[in-house]
Amino acid sequence: MKNLLACVWCCAFGPVAAMAVDLAGMRPIGPLESFVKSDSAVTVACAGGSRVRIAILAPDLIRVRAAFLGELPERDHSWAIEKTSWDTPRWDLAEDAGALRITTAEVEVVLYRSPFRIEFRDAKSRRPINSDQQPMRFDPRTGAVAAARKLGFDEHFYGLGEKAARLDKRRGEFTMWNSDTFGYQEGTDPVYQSIPFYIGWQGGAAYGIFFDNSYRTHFDFGASSQEYAVFSAEGGEMNYYFFQGPSIRKILARYADLTGHMPLPPMWALGNQQSRYSYYPASVAEEVVRKYRTDDLPLDVLHLDIHFMNGFRPFTWDTSRFPDPRAFTAGLRSQGVKVVTIVDPGIKYQPPAPGARDAAAHPELAPQDRSYYAYNQGKAGDYFLKRKDGGTYIARVWPGDSVFVDYTLEAAARWWGDMHRAYTANGVAGIWNDMNEPSDFNDQSGKSQADVITYDGGTYSSYAKNRNVFALNEARATYQGLERLLPNQRPYVITRAGYAGIQRYATMWAGDNRSTWDALALSLPMFMTLGLSGEPFVGADIGGFIGRADAELLVRWYEVGFLTPFCRNHADMASYDHEPWRYGAYYENIIRKYLKLRYRLLPYLYTALEESHRTGVPLLRPLLLDYQDDADTLAVDDEFLAGGDLLAAPILKPNLTSRLVYLPAGVWYDYWTGARHQGGGMIQVDAPLETVPLFVRGGAILPLGPEMNYVGEKPFAPLRFEIYPDARGEASASLYEDDGLTEDYLRGAFRRTALTYRRGLISVSAPEGGYRPASRDFVFTVHPSPAGRQIVIDGKPRAGAAARLTDDGRAHRIELR
DSSP states (O other): OHHHHHHHHHHHHHOOOOOOOOGGGGGEEEOOOEEOSSEEEEEEEEEETEEEEEEEETEEEEEEEEETSOOOSSOOOTTTSSSOOOOOOOOOOEEEEEEEEEEOSEEEEEEETTTTTTEEEETOOEEEEEEEEEEEOOOTTTOEHHHHHHOOOOOEEESSSSOSSSSSSOOEEEOOOOOOOOOOTTTOOSEEOOOOOEEETTTEEEEEEEEEOSEEEEESSSSSSEEEEEEEESSSSSEEEEEOSHHHHHHHHHHHHHOOOOOOOOOGGSSEEETTTTTHHHHHHHHHHHHHTTOOOOOOOOEEOOGGSSTTTTTOOOTTTOSSHHHHHHHHHHHOOOOEEEOOOEEOOOOOOOTTETTTTTTTOGGEEEHHHHHHHHHHOOOBEEETTTTOOEEEETEEEEBBBTTTTTHHHHHHHHHTTHTTTTOOOEEEEEEEOOOOOOOOOOOOOOTEEEEEGTOOOOOHHGGGGGGHHHHHHHHOOOHHSSSTTTOOOOESSTTTGGGGGGGEOOOOOOOHHHHHHHHHHHHHHHTTOOOSSSOOOOOOSSOOOHHHHHHHHHHHHHTTTOOOEEOOTTTTOOSSSTTTTHHEEEHHHHHHHHHTTHHHHHHHHHHHHHHHOOOOOOOHOEEEETTGTOOSSSSSEETEEEEEOOOSTTTTEEEEEEEEEEEEEETTTTOOEESEEEEEEEOOTTTOOOEEEETTEEOOOOOOSSSTTOOOOOOOEEEEEOSEEEEEEEEEEEEBSSSSSTOOOEEEEEEEOOOOOOOOOOSSSOOOOOEEEEEEEESSOOOSOOOOEETTEEEESSEEEEOOSSSSSEOOO
C-alpha cells in the first residue's frame, strides 16, 4: 500500500534486476585433498584451504556447507530452519581413486576429487539427478559464492516463492532481495518475498534445492548458458540442502519438516474478507458490514488500513475516527465479523519534547505537545536498529521519520509482540504486517542502509545479511506476541514480505497488484509458485489494488478468489470502489453465488488446509503437483487445483465466453452440469460470465456444508457428501474437523473420518481423534444419481430417496441396492 510519493521512490530507487554471475571472474574451489568422517557427516579439505561438509540429515536430505579459505564457522544458525536435530539415518562411505561416495537408502552423493565436484544420484538406479557442472566458486574480494549445476535438456524449474513470473522458471533469471514493488507486473523482479528454494523436474522425477543464504541471491535457470543453471549469493556461505524426490509431494513434506509446518489459522480466516485503504471513520466501516448483511453476502473479516491510527503511529488509535475501539469491534463481532488491523514496522521517530504528554492518551494535542509511548519504550530498551557508528537508523515511511525494531534481539521481539495488547485488548482478532521489506521512502534499494547492523546472536551482522529475514522475524515476534496475549487462540497474521520459514508465523497476500486482466492472469502462477515454495495460505487483492476494475473483471476475479485460501477484496484509496455491489444487481448476484459456494465448500477447503499443515502440500496447487508424470502439465498455469479434487479453469481475458481446458488423465465431472469427461487432453468449455469452468475429479467424495453468512453462524449440519465415482465405480475421501479456533487440535482434539464408495456400497469409518462435534446428519448423493435403488443402512432398509444417516461417531455401511 503506497501513495504517489512512495511510487516515485520505488521507481527511482527500486529493486535491482537479476544479473548474470560472472563465473569466469571467480575462483574455483581446489581439488579434494583429505576428508574426515563423523557419525553424520563427511568434512572435506580442499587445496587452497577450503572446507566442505556434507551432512546426512535424512535418507532423502543432504546438507552441503562450504567455507572458502578457512574453517567452517562455529556458529551455525539460520532464522529459516526449525528442525535442527535429526536422527541420522544409516549411510555408507566408500572411496576410490576418483571419488568419495556417500550412500543412503535413497541418494548417493559422489564427491569427485579433481576437479572437486558434487553429484547427487538415485541410490537404486544410480542415475544422476543433479550435478555440479564445474567446481563451486567464490570471490575472495567481495565474498560472493556460486554453484553451477548441469542443465538438463528437458529440465524444468519451479518455486522461488513470490515471483511475478510464469510457473515454469526455465530460462528465467531471478534475484532474492525483499523489495517494495508497488504496481508490479510480469517480469518485475525482485518483489516482496525471498524464498531461495526451488524444485527441478526432469523425466517425471523431481529434486529440490534450498539455498539457505539470506544475502542478495541470484538464480539463473539457463538464461545465460545452455550448459548450466547457477545459484549464487553476494555474501555469506555456500549453504544448501538437497532434497531427493522423486515425488514433489515428498520434497514439500521434507521442506516443511526442515523449515516448519504451517500452523492452522482460525477457520474464519478461510471466510470472505473485505478491505480498503482505508475505511474510516467507524461509521463507514460499520456501513460496509451492514451492506454485506442486508445484501446477503457472506463476510467474516473487515480490515482497517493505516487511517485508523493516530498519525499512522503503530499501536495507537485515532479516537476522532474510532472513539470507542472496543465497542466498534464488539459491534462487528456481534454480526459475525472479526476486525484485522494493519501494523507497519516503522515506529515514528518522536523524541519527547519537554513536558510532552503521551499521544495515545491525548490525541487532541498538537504533534509538538505529544509524546509517543511506543518510541519512548523502544528507545529506553535499546530495541531499534543502529548504524555501525552507533547512531539510530532513521527511515521515512507513513508516520514520517521512523525507526525499526531489531527483531533478532529477543527482548525487542518480545516487547514488539506484547505491544499488540493495544489491539487485542480492544477486540482485534488478527494482525496485518505491511511495508516490512522493510520499505523506506528515502531509498527502496537498500544502498543507503548498507551500514545498518543487526544483533543477530551477538555477531552484529550486516544489513546485507538481514534485510531478507527482517519480515520473517517481525512475523515471528507478532505471532508469538499474539500467542501470549490470546492464550490457546490461533494467531492470525498476514504478511507482505518474508523469507523461507515464513509459513510458521504468517499467511501472505501478493502485495500491491493492479486492476488489470494481466494482473489477474499473473496471480495464478504466483499462487501456485508460492504453494510449491512452502507457503500454502496465499491470495491477492480481489479486483486489484491499483486502478479501476470494470464489472466483468471483478466478477472473473471472484471466480478465482472464491477458491484461494486468502479471499479478500481490497483497493487503493484513489481507486474506484470494488465492493461486490458497486456495479449493480446482475454482477452482485454472480459474486454472491461464488461467495456462498465458498462457504458451502468450507468442509472440503478446511480438510485440504489441514493437509497443508500436516504434509506441506498446498491447498491451491498446479496440475503438475498431482500429475507429475504428465509432461503436458509442466507449463499449465492458467488452471489450478483446489485441493486434490477440484480443477478450476478461470477466464483470464475480457469478452470471452468459452475456453480450452486441459483435463489430466482420469474421469472428470463438470461441477455445474454433471457431464462426465474422459481426461488426458483438451476440451472446449462454455464459460458465460456467471460460470467458471469447474471440474470434480472422478474418485472424489466432496463434503459440503450449509450456506452461512460467517463461519460459526451455524453448525455444519447436515453435511452432504457428493460422490463422483471413477472409471472403476469407486471414490474415497477424508474429512477433517476441529473446533476451528483453538490450538487444541495439536493435542489430539480433532476428528478425521474416512469415507469410501465402491459400486453402490458407502462405508463411513469410526472417526479418529478426540474432537466431538454436535450430532448432525450425513447425506450422500452419487453422481450420476442411480435410479430406483433401495437404500439399506447397517443392514436395515430405509424409506425415502436420500441416503441419510445420523453421525453418531460409529462406523456405518450404506448399500444402494
